[in-house]
Amino acid sequence: MSITTLADKINDANAKGRTALIPFLPGGYPNKESFWKEILELDANGADIIEIGMPFSDPVADGPVVEAASMKCLADGVNLKWIIEGLAKVRSQINAGIVLMGYYNPVLQYGLEKFAKDANGAGINGLIIADLPYEEGLEFRDLLAANEVALVPLVGLNTEPERMKLYADGGNGFCYFVSVLGTTGDRDSLPEEIKVGLKHAKDIFDIPVALGFGLKHPSQLEQLEGLVDAAVFGSALIRHIDDGKSCAEFMKVWT
């Protein structure tokens, strides 16, 4: 395992002429019994990186679909320990890179050093913390990096190039570009100004750029040719599963 695993996974997909795919599923969704089966199915059906949500009681960056799914997982007793221990057991069967996404407080209570060490042990390649901006996350980024885990920088439509440069300097994994000024959840169209922001990100970051929040169909990426190295989709996948359909079927649309 290495700190470049996530970038490598995306670069490999791009080398084959396609956008890397990053599906997101909250840890323990749709239930604790079938969750790991879903993850293996995503892996077997073209996921380059899989993002596992760490449920939190107060998810301020999430829209209603992800929030409701996270609340269900919390009610079922999912916690970080369950996710990390479960992952350690199946990690050798998963080819994709693994990223955990969530909020700072559960990680803080788990213990930052213990988290970095256990994440490495479970084969976690990266971490996305929705409420940890540059100023607050620098020390943790170094601690994670020392354990070969990338702290993935999040930027968006209102992130000026100057702030992108702060994140880019020593940034690991990939740059997660948030497609809308808003919360997670699929939308029919992406804002026009997204091209300007993505262009800045592509210029400023050495690592690949992934687009997330608001994606529901590959056609949304057509207009962004050359600006997006990877696509993240969460709410659309959750709703697909809620409709009783399989992950494999969902991935077919994207591969």
Next chain:
Amino acid sequence: MKRGYFGDFGGQFVPELLMPPLLELEEAMGRILKSAEFQQEYTSLLKNFVGRPTALTHCQNLSRELGFNLWLKREDLAHTGAHKINNTVGQALLTKMMGKPKMLAETGAGQHGVATATAAALLDLECDIYMGAIDVKRQSHNVRRMELFGAKCIPVHSGTQTLKDAINAAMRVWIANQRTTHYCFGTAAGAHPFPLLVREFQSVIGREAKQQFKERTGEMPYMVVACVGGGSNAIGMFHEFVNEKSVKIVGVEAAGTGEPGCTNSAPINLGTPGVLHGMNTLLLQSDDGQILPSHSIAAGLDYPGVGPEHVHLHATGRAEFGMVNDSQAINAFQMLCQKEGILPALESSHAVAWVIENKDTIPKDANVIVNLSGRGDKDMDILDDYLAQHGK
């Protein structure tokens, strides 16, 4: 000290998408708040609209009974019936001068919502108030008041459907509407610079109290006391006295029903360090870092976190933080009604209750100023329910 921190507490734990508006707000505070134009207008509004200075009342009857001099800083006499208006008028004026046409706010019991709607009506700003769906039901009177002032009150159905979820909802909406909208945060908590901004507008309470007390007695008080939920009325009272080393400072948290292990609103006494709503502070939370529901009979104290400056005052020992339970607060509420002819908010009753419960530790003839943060008309139904349930 790190930027935006009070000792180890505070900070800016928000999505990157909220950093630009927070940085914009910090810049605007530096540029606008000290300007003569702002100061002149704000001072005039406090005097002629809010009704400041509010009175400092010496409680003759209770003082005799307690054995020391009890003084009340009468924020209940401010327009809309609580200290909240000091902050909302300031933030509304700031919004205007930042060139934004709209404010959004969260509210728990509805006091901050009403105060925000009031200031928005006065200064011709659009106004959306996010309020937990449970609070909307139990505080329908305040919802009606907001609507009369032309604000839109939006029920929040996620999570515990109370204040903390209203804050989550308001933060989400602010992400999407930051270019046109100012988030008028209601308490001295949240991400930097909100704790400083709210303290700036509420510190008029302590400044007035200090001056009024000096004029009346020529002295400094022995102690100042205030209830602490998020902590805005308390920091408003404390700020002016923090550097007056002879003055004891006491914050009072809500212990809920009071038995060991009960649901409470006392994170300084009973919580652990963690991060919520943009700040590193003390929180009611599970071992896994999930935020726990809070409870107090006083809706305005019902919050699982607390402003970071209070945690710092606690950590450094500059202030003491006690607890008062529902029944002690009800007792103080009734005493103040019967002995002094003052109907206090249940929140403020916690502060009054602390001095009653701890009267033996206060020297004879000492002067104690309690911040009476609001009036209790809004709490009549809650009082009646409580008394009925407890067979009184």
